Amino acid sequence: MEELNELEKAILSKLSVKYPTIQEHIPFLRVLNREVTGVGMYVDFCYVKDPQVSIPCLEISDGCISTNENIEIQGLKYGIGYEVDVSDEKIKFIEFITYGEEWDGVIKDYRFI
Secondary structure, eight states: OBOOOHHHHHHHHHHTTTSTTHHHHGGGEEEEEEEEOSSEEEEEEEEOOOTTOOOOOOOOOSEEEOOOOOEEETTOSSOEEEEEEEETTEEEEEEEEESSOOOOOOOOSEEEO
16 A cells, blocks of 8 residues: 555545545545556555544545546646545545546646646
8 A cells, every 4th residue: 555646635635625524534545556547547545544533424425526627647638537436435546537548647747727
């Protein structure tokens, strides 16, 4: 398991404007797996448990959430989109998608547009 990268944290922080309890989940999230599909990527999460701390419920219905922003990525003409999957009051994964372009999953420079 590894820490979230800068982009993954930025996405969750942006979502926390609408869903404030997400911010309280970020410190407990770790990346379980990053799977590059060729035209996107799945980033699967797991939670680390701290018996001294209770993680609040997300209070978000099961489904996918997004800010509906595009993300410009160096090397991609059309950038990427994303959705965050929430199930059972937990953040399960981020799905990144390109708009038909091949992508190796490498994120160097990015910006939200």
